[in-house]
Amino acid sequence: xxxxKNSGSCCSTDGSCHSGNSGTAADVQGxxxxxxxxxxxxxxxxxxxxxxxxxxxxxxxxxxxAVADSGEVTVTSAAPLDEEAVRAAVDEAGYELVGxx
Numbered sequence: 001x002x003x004x005k006n007s008g009s010c011c012s013t014d015g016s017c018h019s020g021n022s023g024t025a026a027d028v029q030g031x032x033x034x035x036x037x038x039x040x041x042x043x044x045x046x047x048x049x050x051x052x053x054x055x056x057x058x059x060x061x062x063x064x065x066a067v068a069d070s071g072e073v074t075v076t077s078a079a080p081l082d083e084e085a086v087r088a089a090v091d092e093a094g095y096e097l098v099g100x101x
Contacts, residue, residue, distance in 0.1 A: 032062055034076045038098040039090055042068040047095070054089040072101050 039051055048066035055064045055075055063076040073090075075081065083100075090097040 032060075032076050032078045033080050034074060035081065036101040037073045037075065037086060037090075038071050038101045039066070039073050039095050040071060040098050041095040042066060042071060044068055050093040051090060051095055054093040055086060058085055058089055071098070 042048060042051060045068070048068050051066045051073055052064040055061060055066075055073065058077075058081060060078040060081065061075060062078060064073065066073040075086070083097075087097040
């Protein structure tokens with residue numbers, strides 16, 4: 001299990017979710033540039049939803065799918081995204097962007 005970046009994460013170190021909300025990530029669909037990122041600290045559906053929500057708010061993003069089991073986040077956007085903007089969005093959600101997968 002990966003360590004959590006900060007106490008802002010919804011999950012405890014044992015992987016249990018602090019929230020009753022088990023939101024799911026948006027499905028990846030559409031056309032554009034698809035990039036897969038590696039994110040550490042996601043352990044449940046709520047984590048996936050938090051990361052997806054923050055990245056989805058970036059300009060040009062058309063779809064996001066986060067998978068806690070693999071730590072991968074697939075992002076489709078109209079044009080290539082600035083990696084620092086993606087890093088800031090993941091950080092805002094309480095997780096750490098490791099880099100491109």
